[in-house]
Amino acid sequence: MKLSLQSQLILYPLTIRQDKKHYIVEESLSGEFFEMPKVCIDAIQLINQGESLAVIEQHLIQTYPDDDINLVEFAEQLLALGLIKEVDGEAIRVIKKSQSPKGFMWIPSWVGQLLFNKITSKLFVAVICINILLAIIHPGLLPEYQDIFLFDSMMLNVLMYMAITLVLIVIHEFGHILAVRSYNLPAKLEIGNRLLFIVFETDLSPAWKLKPQQRNRLYTAGMCFDQMMLFIAFVITLSFPEGHALLIGISGIVTLDIVIKIIYQCCFYMKTDLYYLVENITGCYNLMENGRQYLCKWLPFIKKDSTTETFVGEVKVVRMYGVFYICGVLLTLSMFAIYFIPQALYAYSQVLPELLHPVGNPYFWDAVVFLGQTLLIGGLLVYSWMKNRGREKISW
Known part of the structure:
Protein backbone atom coordinates (compact mmCIF):
# COMPACT_ATOMS: atom_id res chain seq x y z
CA MET A 1 0.00 0.00 0.00
CA LYS A 2 1.63 3.25 -1.22
CA LEU A 3 0.77 6.43 0.61
CA SER A 4 1.14 9.94 -0.78
CA LEU A 5 0.15 13.47 0.17
CA GLN A 6 -2.94 13.08 -2.03
CA SER A 7 -4.14 10.08 -0.01
CA GLN A 8 -7.29 10.19 2.09
CA LEU A 9 -7.63 7.86 5.05
CA ILE A 10 -10.43 6.33 7.07
CA LEU A 11 -9.38 5.24 10.55
CA TYR A 12 -10.85 2.63 12.86
CA PRO A 13 -12.91 4.06 15.74
CA LEU A 14 -10.59 5.74 18.24
CA THR A 15 -11.24 7.05 21.73
CA ILE A 16 -8.99 9.96 22.70
CA ARG A 17 -8.37 11.03 26.30
CA GLN A 18 -6.18 13.90 27.45
CA ASP A 19 -3.46 12.80 29.88
CA LYS A 20 -0.84 14.66 31.96
CA LYS A 21 1.41 15.71 29.08
CA HIS A 22 -0.04 14.17 25.94
CA TYR A 23 -3.06 12.10 24.89
CA ILE A 24 -3.99 8.42 25.27
CA VAL A 25 -5.55 6.96 22.13
CA GLU A 26 -7.60 3.76 22.46
CA GLU A 27 -8.34 1.61 19.43
CA SER A 28 -11.80 0.37 20.30
CA LEU A 29 -11.79 -2.95 18.40
CA SER A 30 -8.47 -4.31 19.67
CA GLY A 31 -8.43 -2.50 23.01
CA GLU A 32 -4.85 -1.29 22.43
CA PHE A 33 -3.62 2.05 23.79
CA PHE A 34 -1.13 4.55 22.34
CA GLU A 35 0.40 7.75 23.67
CA MET A 36 0.45 10.66 21.20
CA PRO A 37 1.28 14.40 21.39
CA LYS A 38 -1.21 17.14 20.52
CA VAL A 39 0.03 17.50 16.94
CA CYS A 40 -0.87 13.85 16.24
CA ILE A 41 -4.33 14.30 17.74
CA ASP A 42 -4.94 17.32 15.51
CA ALA A 43 -3.85 15.23 12.52
CA ILE A 44 -6.22 12.40 13.47
CA GLN A 45 -9.14 14.79 13.87
CA LEU A 46 -8.48 16.30 10.41
CA ILE A 47 -8.19 12.80 8.92
CA ASN A 48 -11.60 11.98 10.39
CA GLN A 49 -12.98 15.12 8.71
CA GLY A 50 -11.98 13.64 5.34
CA GLU A 51 -9.08 15.97 4.54
CA SER A 52 -6.20 14.79 2.35
CA LEU A 53 -2.73 14.39 3.83
CA ALA A 54 -1.52 17.40 1.83
CA VAL A 55 -4.15 19.71 3.31
CA ILE A 56 -3.51 18.37 6.82
CA GLU A 57 0.25 18.79 6.45
CA GLN A 58 -0.06 22.43 5.38
CA HIS A 59 -2.44 23.18 8.25
CA LEU A 60 -0.12 21.58 10.84
CA ILE A 61 2.97 23.33 9.45
CA GLN A 62 1.23 26.66 10.07
CA THR A 63 -0.01 25.60 13.53
CA TYR A 64 3.26 23.99 14.67
CA PRO A 65 6.04 25.92 12.86
CA ASP A 66 8.77 24.54 15.15
CA ASP A 67 7.86 20.88 14.56
CA ASP A 68 9.05 18.64 11.75
CA ILE A 69 5.74 17.75 10.08
CA ASN A 70 5.62 14.79 7.68
CA LEU A 71 2.11 13.43 7.16
CA VAL A 72 3.14 10.56 4.89
CA GLU A 73 5.50 9.28 7.57
CA PHE A 74 2.78 9.69 10.22
CA ALA A 75 0.27 7.82 8.04
CA GLU A 76 2.78 4.99 7.63
CA GLN A 77 3.05 4.78 11.41
CA LEU A 78 -0.73 4.62 11.72
CA LEU A 79 -0.74 1.88 9.09
CA ALA A 80 1.91 -0.11 10.98
CA LEU A 81 -0.14 0.21 14.18
CA GLY A 82 -3.20 -1.17 12.40
CA LEU A 83 -5.26 2.00 12.90
CA ILE A 84 -6.14 2.63 9.23
CA LYS A 85 -9.29 1.04 7.84
CA GLU A 86 -9.20 2.40 4.27
CA VAL A 87 -6.75 4.27 2.01
CA ASP A 88 -8.32 6.11 -0.96
CA GLY A 89 -11.37 3.84 -0.75
CA GLU A 90 -9.31 0.64 -0.66
CA ALA A 91 -9.87 -1.47 2.46
CA ILE A 92 -6.84 -2.49 4.52
CA ARG A 93 -6.88 -6.09 5.68
CA VAL A 94 -6.06 -6.18 9.37
CA ILE A 95 -6.98 -9.01 11.72
CA LYS A 96 -8.32 -7.39 14.86
CA LYS A 97 -8.02 -9.44 18.05
CA SER A 98 -9.23 -7.88 21.26
CA GLN A 99 -6.45 -7.41 23.80
CA SER A 100 -8.78 -6.18 26.53
CA PRO A 101 -9.18 -8.38 29.62
CA LYS A 102 -12.72 -9.57 30.36
CA GLY A 103 -12.36 -11.47 33.62
CA PHE A 104 -13.51 -11.09 37.23
CA MET A 105 -16.67 -9.22 36.29
CA TRP A 106 -18.44 -11.48 38.79
CA ILE A 107 -16.86 -9.45 41.61
CA PRO A 108 -19.24 -6.54 42.37
CA SER A 349 24.74 -28.82 51.75
CA GLN A 350 22.07 -30.52 53.86
CA VAL A 351 20.36 -32.46 51.06
CA LEU A 352 23.16 -33.88 48.90
CA PRO A 353 24.75 -35.98 51.68
CA GLU A 354 21.33 -37.57 52.31
CA LEU A 355 21.51 -39.21 48.85
CA LEU A 356 24.21 -41.47 50.29
CA HIS A 357 21.68 -43.12 52.62
CA PRO A 358 20.11 -46.47 51.60
CA VAL A 359 17.02 -46.32 49.38
CA GLY A 360 14.79 -47.34 52.27
CA ASN A 361 15.96 -44.46 54.45
CA PRO A 362 13.40 -41.60 54.73
CA TYR A 363 16.17 -38.99 54.47
CA PHE A 364 17.12 -40.39 51.05
CA TRP A 365 13.59 -39.87 49.75
CA ASP A 366 13.44 -36.44 51.38
CA ALA A 367 16.49 -35.48 49.29
CA VAL A 368 15.00 -37.00 46.13
CA VAL A 369 11.69 -35.15 46.54
CA PHE A 370 13.51 -31.88 47.30
CA LEU A 371 15.56 -32.17 44.11
CA GLY A 372 12.37 -32.98 42.22
CA GLN A 373 10.76 -29.85 43.61
CA THR A 374 13.67 -27.73 42.41
CA LEU A 375 13.39 -29.30 38.95
CA LEU A 376 9.67 -28.54 38.89
CA ILE A 377 10.27 -24.89 39.80
CA GLY A 378 13.01 -24.71 37.17
CA GLY A 379 10.65 -26.20 34.59
CA LEU A 380 7.97 -23.59 35.35
CA LEU A 381 10.58 -20.87 35.02
CA VAL A 382 11.74 -22.17 31.62
CA TYR A 383 8.10 -22.37 30.52
CA SER A 384 7.48 -18.73 31.51
CA TRP A 385 10.68 -17.66 29.71
CA MET A 386 9.64 -19.47 26.52
CA LYS A 387 6.14 -18.00 26.74
CA ASN A 388 7.51 -14.47 27.06
CA ARG A 389 9.94 -15.01 24.16
CA GLY A 390 7.04 -16.20 22.04
CA ARG A 391 5.16 -13.00 22.82
CA GLU A 392 8.15 -10.92 21.76
CA LYS A 393 8.35 -12.73 18.41
CA ILE A 394 4.64 -12.19 17.81
CA SER A 395 4.90 -8.49 18.67
CA TRP A 396 7.66 -8.02 16.09
Whole structure:
Protein backbone atom coordinates (compact mmCIF):
# COMPACT_ATOMS: atom_id res chain seq x y z
CA MET A 1 0.00 0.00 0.00
CA LYS A 2 1.63 3.25 -1.22
CA LEU A 3 0.77 6.43 0.61
CA SER A 4 1.14 9.94 -0.78
CA LEU A 5 0.15 13.47 0.17
CA GLN A 6 -2.94 13.08 -2.03
CA SER A 7 -4.14 10.08 -0.01
CA GLN A 8 -7.29 10.19 2.09
CA LEU A 9 -7.63 7.86 5.05
CA ILE A 10 -10.43 6.33 7.07
CA LEU A 11 -9.38 5.24 10.55
CA TYR A 12 -10.85 2.63 12.86
CA PRO A 13 -12.91 4.06 15.74
CA LEU A 14 -10.59 5.74 18.24
CA THR A 15 -11.24 7.05 21.73
CA ILE A 16 -8.99 9.96 22.70
CA ARG A 17 -8.37 11.03 26.30
CA GLN A 18 -6.18 13.90 27.45
CA ASP A 19 -3.46 12.80 29.88
CA LYS A 20 -0.84 14.66 31.96
CA LYS A 21 1.41 15.71 29.08
CA HIS A 22 -0.04 14.17 25.94
CA TYR A 23 -3.06 12.10 24.89
CA ILE A 24 -3.99 8.42 25.27
CA VAL A 25 -5.55 6.96 22.13
CA GLU A 26 -7.60 3.76 22.46
CA GLU A 27 -8.34 1.61 19.43
CA SER A 28 -11.80 0.37 20.30
CA LEU A 29 -11.79 -2.95 18.40
CA SER A 30 -8.47 -4.31 19.67
CA GLY A 31 -8.43 -2.50 23.01
CA GLU A 32 -4.85 -1.29 22.43
CA PHE A 33 -3.62 2.05 23.79
CA PHE A 34 -1.13 4.55 22.34
CA GLU A 35 0.40 7.75 23.67
CA MET A 36 0.45 10.66 21.20
CA PRO A 37 1.28 14.40 21.39
CA LYS A 38 -1.21 17.14 20.52
CA VAL A 39 0.03 17.50 16.94
CA CYS A 40 -0.87 13.85 16.24
CA ILE A 41 -4.33 14.30 17.74
CA ASP A 42 -4.94 17.32 15.51
CA ALA A 43 -3.85 15.23 12.52
CA ILE A 44 -6.22 12.40 13.47
CA GLN A 45 -9.14 14.79 13.87
CA LEU A 46 -8.48 16.30 10.41
CA ILE A 47 -8.19 12.80 8.92
CA ASN A 48 -11.60 11.98 10.39
CA GLN A 49 -12.98 15.12 8.71
CA GLY A 50 -11.98 13.64 5.34
CA GLU A 51 -9.08 15.97 4.54
CA SER A 52 -6.20 14.79 2.35
CA LEU A 53 -2.73 14.39 3.83
CA ALA A 54 -1.52 17.40 1.83
CA VAL A 55 -4.15 19.71 3.31
CA ILE A 56 -3.51 18.37 6.82
CA GLU A 57 0.25 18.79 6.45
CA GLN A 58 -0.06 22.43 5.38
CA HIS A 59 -2.44 23.18 8.25
CA LEU A 60 -0.12 21.58 10.84
CA ILE A 61 2.97 23.33 9.45
CA GLN A 62 1.23 26.66 10.07
CA THR A 63 -0.01 25.60 13.53
CA TYR A 64 3.26 23.99 14.67
CA PRO A 65 6.04 25.92 12.86
CA ASP A 66 8.77 24.54 15.15
CA ASP A 67 7.86 20.88 14.56
CA ASP A 68 9.05 18.64 11.75
CA ILE A 69 5.74 17.75 10.08
CA ASN A 70 5.62 14.79 7.68
CA LEU A 71 2.11 13.43 7.16
CA VAL A 72 3.14 10.56 4.89
CA GLU A 73 5.50 9.28 7.57
CA PHE A 74 2.78 9.69 10.22
CA ALA A 75 0.27 7.82 8.04
CA GLU A 76 2.78 4.99 7.63
CA GLN A 77 3.05 4.78 11.41
CA LEU A 78 -0.73 4.62 11.72
CA LEU A 79 -0.74 1.88 9.09
CA ALA A 80 1.91 -0.11 10.98
CA LEU A 81 -0.14 0.21 14.18
CA GLY A 82 -3.20 -1.17 12.40
CA LEU A 83 -5.26 2.00 12.90
CA ILE A 84 -6.14 2.63 9.23
CA LYS A 85 -9.29 1.04 7.84
CA GLU A 86 -9.20 2.40 4.27
CA VAL A 87 -6.75 4.27 2.01
CA ASP A 88 -8.32 6.11 -0.96
CA GLY A 89 -11.37 3.84 -0.75
CA GLU A 90 -9.31 0.64 -0.66
CA ALA A 91 -9.87 -1.47 2.46
CA ILE A 92 -6.84 -2.49 4.52
CA ARG A 93 -6.88 -6.09 5.68
CA VAL A 94 -6.06 -6.18 9.37
CA ILE A 95 -6.98 -9.01 11.72
CA LYS A 96 -8.32 -7.39 14.86
CA LYS A 97 -8.02 -9.44 18.05
CA SER A 98 -9.23 -7.88 21.26
CA GLN A 99 -6.45 -7.41 23.80
CA SER A 100 -8.78 -6.18 26.53
CA PRO A 101 -9.18 -8.38 29.62
CA LYS A 102 -12.72 -9.57 30.36
CA GLY A 103 -12.36 -11.47 33.62
CA PHE A 104 -13.51 -11.09 37.23
CA MET A 105 -16.67 -9.22 36.29
CA TRP A 106 -18.44 -11.48 38.79
CA ILE A 107 -16.86 -9.45 41.61
CA PRO A 108 -19.24 -6.54 42.37
CA SER A 109 -17.64 -3.12 42.04
CA TRP A 110 -18.89 -2.18 45.52
CA VAL A 111 -16.58 -4.84 47.01
CA GLY A 112 -13.58 -3.11 45.45
CA GLN A 113 -14.87 0.30 46.56
CA LEU A 114 -15.28 -1.02 50.12
CA LEU A 115 -11.57 -1.90 50.27
CA PHE A 116 -10.22 1.00 48.20
CA ASN A 117 -11.52 4.46 48.99
CA LYS A 118 -10.31 7.71 50.58
CA ILE A 119 -10.52 6.29 54.12
CA THR A 120 -8.70 3.03 53.40
CA SER A 121 -6.00 4.94 51.50
CA LYS A 122 -5.13 6.76 54.73
CA LEU A 123 -5.28 3.45 56.61
CA PHE A 124 -2.77 1.83 54.22
CA VAL A 125 -0.39 4.78 54.63
CA ALA A 126 -0.70 4.46 58.42
CA VAL A 127 0.08 0.73 58.26
CA ILE A 128 3.22 1.39 56.20
CA CYS A 129 4.42 3.95 58.76
CA ILE A 130 3.70 1.55 61.63
CA ASN A 131 5.62 -1.27 59.89
CA ILE A 132 8.66 0.99 59.45
CA LEU A 133 8.46 2.10 63.09
CA LEU A 134 8.18 -1.51 64.35
CA ALA A 135 11.19 -2.57 62.25
CA ILE A 136 13.24 0.29 63.74
CA ILE A 137 12.18 -0.39 67.35
CA HIS A 138 12.43 -4.19 67.01
CA PRO A 139 15.21 -4.93 64.47
CA GLY A 140 14.83 -8.62 65.32
CA LEU A 141 11.66 -8.57 63.22
CA LEU A 142 13.75 -8.19 60.07
CA PRO A 143 14.20 -11.53 58.26
CA GLU A 144 17.29 -13.72 57.86
CA TYR A 145 17.92 -16.29 55.15
CA GLN A 146 17.55 -19.16 57.67
CA ASP A 147 13.90 -18.25 58.35
CA ILE A 148 12.59 -20.59 55.65
CA PHE A 149 14.13 -23.66 57.31
CA LEU A 150 11.44 -24.54 59.85
CA PHE A 151 11.83 -28.33 59.73
CA ASP A 152 14.61 -30.89 59.56
CA SER A 153 13.00 -32.14 56.33
CA MET A 154 14.04 -29.96 53.38
CA MET A 155 11.03 -31.22 51.43
CA LEU A 156 8.67 -29.86 54.10
CA ASN A 157 10.59 -26.57 54.15
CA VAL A 158 10.11 -26.14 50.40
CA LEU A 159 6.42 -27.12 50.55
CA MET A 160 5.79 -24.71 53.41
CA TYR A 161 7.62 -21.87 51.68
CA MET A 162 5.87 -22.52 48.35
CA ALA A 163 2.45 -22.67 50.03
CA ILE A 164 2.98 -19.42 51.96
CA THR A 165 4.43 -17.69 48.90
CA LEU A 166 1.51 -18.81 46.75
CA VAL A 167 -1.02 -17.51 49.28
CA LEU A 168 0.79 -14.15 49.49
CA ILE A 169 0.97 -13.87 45.70
CA VAL A 170 -2.77 -14.50 45.40
CA ILE A 171 -3.46 -11.89 48.09
CA HIS A 172 -1.18 -9.40 46.30
CA GLU A 173 -2.81 -9.94 42.91
CA PHE A 174 -6.33 -9.80 44.35
CA GLY A 175 -5.39 -6.38 45.64
CA HIS A 176 -4.89 -5.31 42.02
CA ILE A 177 -8.04 -7.11 40.87
CA LEU A 178 -10.22 -5.53 43.55
CA ALA A 179 -8.76 -2.10 42.79
CA VAL A 180 -9.62 -2.58 39.11
CA ARG A 181 -13.13 -3.72 40.01
CA SER A 182 -13.57 -0.64 42.24
CA TYR A 183 -13.78 1.29 38.95
CA ASN A 184 -16.08 -1.38 37.46
CA LEU A 185 -13.42 -2.45 34.95
CA PRO A 186 -12.46 -6.04 33.98
CA ALA A 187 -9.18 -7.72 34.96
CA LYS A 188 -7.06 -10.67 33.85
CA LEU A 189 -4.57 -12.84 35.77
CA GLU A 190 -1.53 -14.29 33.95
CA ILE A 191 1.69 -16.14 34.80
CA GLY A 192 5.09 -14.68 33.92
CA ASN A 193 8.62 -14.26 35.22
CA ARG A 194 10.97 -11.60 36.53
CA LEU A 195 14.55 -12.84 36.17
CA LEU A 196 14.57 -16.07 38.24
CA PHE A 197 11.20 -15.45 39.85
CA ILE A 198 7.93 -16.96 38.67
CA VAL A 199 5.18 -14.40 39.19
CA PHE A 200 1.47 -13.93 38.65
CA GLU A 201 0.57 -10.73 36.83
CA THR A 202 -2.69 -8.82 36.71
CA ASP A 203 -3.34 -7.16 33.36
CA LEU A 204 -3.83 -3.51 34.27
CA SER A 205 -4.28 -2.21 30.73
CA PRO A 206 -7.84 -1.01 31.55
CA ALA A 207 -6.12 1.59 33.76
CA TRP A 208 -5.62 3.69 30.62
CA LYS A 209 -9.37 4.34 30.64
CA LEU A 210 -8.91 6.21 33.93
CA LYS A 211 -7.44 9.57 34.88
CA PRO A 212 -3.75 9.48 35.92
CA GLN A 213 -4.53 10.01 39.62
CA GLN A 214 -7.05 7.16 39.57
CA ARG A 215 -4.47 4.78 38.11
CA ASN A 216 -2.29 5.10 41.21
CA ARG A 217 -4.81 3.01 43.14
CA LEU A 218 -4.43 0.14 40.68
CA TYR A 219 -0.63 0.20 40.80
CA THR A 220 -0.31 0.42 44.61
CA ALA A 221 -3.13 -1.98 45.57
CA GLY A 222 -0.95 -5.11 45.66
CA MET A 223 1.72 -3.40 47.76
CA CYS A 224 -0.96 -2.16 50.18
CA PHE A 225 -2.17 -5.73 50.73
CA ASP A 226 1.47 -6.82 51.22
CA GLN A 227 1.89 -4.21 53.94
CA MET A 228 -1.23 -5.42 55.71
CA MET A 229 0.13 -8.98 55.72
CA LEU A 230 3.51 -7.73 56.98
CA PHE A 231 1.77 -5.86 59.79
CA ILE A 232 -0.11 -9.02 60.81
CA ALA A 233 3.15 -11.02 60.76
CA PHE A 234 4.87 -8.40 62.95
CA VAL A 235 2.01 -8.40 65.46
CA ILE A 236 2.00 -12.21 65.70
CA THR A 237 5.76 -12.35 66.23
CA LEU A 238 5.61 -9.72 68.98
CA SER A 239 2.46 -11.06 70.63
CA PHE A 240 3.17 -14.79 70.97
CA PRO A 241 5.88 -16.29 73.20
CA GLU A 242 8.63 -18.54 71.90
CA GLY A 243 6.56 -21.60 72.75
CA HIS A 244 4.52 -21.09 69.58
CA ALA A 245 7.48 -21.98 67.37
CA LEU A 246 5.46 -23.01 64.30
CA LEU A 247 3.26 -19.91 64.31
CA ILE A 248 6.25 -17.61 64.81
CA GLY A 249 8.14 -19.54 62.11
CA ILE A 250 5.31 -19.03 59.61
CA SER A 251 5.24 -15.32 60.48
CA GLY A 252 8.99 -15.23 59.84
CA ILE A 253 8.53 -16.75 56.38
CA VAL A 254 5.77 -14.23 55.62
CA THR A 255 8.08 -11.41 56.72
CA LEU A 256 10.97 -12.76 54.64
CA ASP A 257 8.82 -13.13 51.52
CA ILE A 258 7.29 -9.66 51.77
CA VAL A 259 10.61 -7.93 52.53
CA ILE A 260 12.10 -9.60 49.45
CA LYS A 261 9.10 -8.37 47.44
CA ILE A 262 9.60 -4.83 48.76
CA ILE A 263 13.24 -4.94 47.62
CA TYR A 264 12.11 -6.43 44.31
CA GLN A 265 9.66 -3.55 43.79
CA CYS A 266 12.62 -1.14 43.89
CA CYS A 267 14.39 -2.95 41.03
CA PHE A 268 13.47 -0.43 38.35
CA TYR A 269 15.16 -2.31 35.53
CA MET A 270 12.04 -4.49 35.64
CA LYS A 271 8.46 -3.28 35.23
CA THR A 272 7.32 -3.68 38.81
CA ASP A 273 4.28 -2.07 40.43
CA LEU A 274 6.48 0.69 41.84
CA TYR A 275 7.95 1.29 38.37
CA TYR A 276 4.45 1.77 36.90
CA LEU A 277 3.59 4.12 39.78
CA VAL A 278 6.65 6.30 39.04
CA GLU A 279 5.89 6.14 35.32
CA ASN A 280 2.33 7.29 35.98
CA ILE A 281 3.35 10.11 38.35
CA THR A 282 5.99 11.48 35.96
CA GLY A 283 3.86 10.98 32.86
CA CYS A 284 6.79 9.33 31.04
CA TYR A 285 5.13 6.16 29.79
CA ASN A 286 8.16 4.66 28.00
CA LEU A 287 10.53 5.26 30.89
CA MET A 288 12.27 1.87 30.75
CA GLU A 289 12.69 1.85 26.98
CA ASN A 290 13.98 5.43 26.88
CA GLY A 291 16.18 4.78 29.91
CA ARG A 292 17.81 1.80 28.21
CA GLN A 293 18.36 3.87 25.10
CA TYR A 294 20.08 6.50 27.26
CA LEU A 295 22.21 3.98 29.22
CA CYS A 296 23.34 1.95 26.20
CA LYS A 297 25.64 4.85 25.27
CA TRP A 298 27.84 3.91 28.25
CA LEU A 299 26.76 0.32 28.86
CA PRO A 300 26.75 -1.52 25.51
CA PHE A 301 25.46 -4.76 27.04
CA ILE A 302 22.06 -3.10 27.69
CA LYS A 303 19.58 -3.86 24.92
CA LYS A 304 18.68 -0.73 22.94
CA ASP A 305 15.07 -0.04 22.02
CA SER A 306 15.03 2.26 19.01
CA THR A 307 11.24 2.03 18.56
CA THR A 308 10.51 4.55 21.31
CA GLU A 309 10.86 8.31 21.37
CA THR A 310 11.70 10.59 24.27
CA PHE A 311 9.21 13.47 24.26
CA VAL A 312 10.20 17.05 25.01
CA GLY A 313 10.66 17.65 28.74
CA GLU A 314 11.33 13.99 29.60
CA VAL A 315 15.12 13.98 29.31
CA LYS A 316 15.77 14.81 32.99
CA VAL A 317 13.38 12.12 34.17
CA VAL A 318 14.95 9.55 31.83
CA ARG A 319 18.44 10.40 33.13
CA MET A 320 17.30 10.08 36.74
CA TYR A 321 15.66 6.76 35.88
CA GLY A 322 19.00 5.59 34.47
CA VAL A 323 20.54 6.05 37.93
CA PHE A 324 17.74 4.06 39.57
CA TYR A 325 18.09 1.42 36.85
CA ILE A 326 21.73 0.79 37.85
CA CYS A 327 20.83 0.92 41.57
CA GLY A 328 18.16 -1.72 40.93
CA VAL A 329 20.71 -4.06 39.38
CA LEU A 330 23.02 -3.60 42.39
CA LEU A 331 20.06 -4.14 44.72
CA THR A 332 19.25 -7.44 43.01
CA LEU A 333 22.84 -8.63 43.33
CA SER A 334 22.75 -7.72 47.02
CA MET A 335 19.48 -9.63 47.45
CA PHE A 336 21.06 -12.73 45.92
CA ALA A 337 24.14 -12.35 48.12
CA ILE A 338 22.18 -11.86 51.35
CA TYR A 339 19.26 -14.27 50.86
CA PHE A 340 19.12 -16.56 47.82
CA ILE A 341 22.70 -17.80 47.48
CA PRO A 342 23.08 -18.56 51.24
CA GLN A 343 19.70 -20.34 51.21
CA ALA A 344 20.67 -22.46 48.20
CA LEU A 345 24.10 -23.32 49.62
CA TYR A 346 22.64 -24.30 52.98
CA ALA A 347 19.83 -26.36 51.43
CA TYR A 348 22.06 -28.35 49.08
CA SER A 349 24.74 -28.82 51.75
CA GLN A 350 22.07 -30.52 53.86
CA VAL A 351 20.36 -32.46 51.06
CA LEU A 352 23.16 -33.88 48.90
CA PRO A 353 24.75 -35.98 51.68
CA GLU A 354 21.33 -37.57 52.31
CA LEU A 355 21.51 -39.21 48.85
CA LEU A 356 24.21 -41.47 50.29
CA HIS A 357 21.68 -43.12 52.62
CA PRO A 358 20.11 -46.47 51.60
CA VAL A 359 17.02 -46.32 49.38
CA GLY A 360 14.79 -47.34 52.27
CA ASN A 361 15.96 -44.46 54.45
CA PRO A 362 13.40 -41.60 54.73
CA TYR A 363 16.17 -38.99 54.47
CA PHE A 364 17.12 -40.39 51.05
CA TRP A 365 13.59 -39.87 49.75
CA ASP A 366 13.44 -36.44 51.38
CA ALA A 367 16.49 -35.48 49.29
CA VAL A 368 15.00 -37.00 46.13
CA VAL A 369 11.69 -35.15 46.54
CA PHE A 370 13.51 -31.88 47.30
CA LEU A 371 15.56 -32.17 44.11
CA GLY A 372 12.37 -32.98 42.22
CA GLN A 373 10.76 -29.85 43.61
CA THR A 374 13.67 -27.73 42.41
CA LEU A 375 13.39 -29.30 38.95
CA LEU A 376 9.67 -28.54 38.89
CA ILE A 377 10.27 -24.89 39.80
CA GLY A 378 13.01 -24.71 37.17
CA GLY A 379 10.65 -26.20 34.59
CA LEU A 380 7.97 -23.59 35.35
CA LEU A 381 10.58 -20.87 35.02
CA VAL A 382 11.74 -22.17 31.62
CA TYR A 383 8.10 -22.37 30.52
CA SER A 384 7.48 -18.73 31.51
CA TRP A 385 10.68 -17.66 29.71
CA MET A 386 9.64 -19.47 26.52
CA LYS A 387 6.14 -18.00 26.74
CA ASN A 388 7.51 -14.47 27.06
CA ARG A 389 9.94 -15.01 24.16
CA GLY A 390 7.04 -16.20 22.04
CA ARG A 391 5.16 -13.00 22.82
CA GLU A 392 8.15 -10.92 21.76
CA LYS A 393 8.35 -12.73 18.41
CA ILE A 394 4.64 -12.19 17.81
CA SER A 395 4.90 -8.49 18.67
CA TRP A 396 7.66 -8.02 16.09
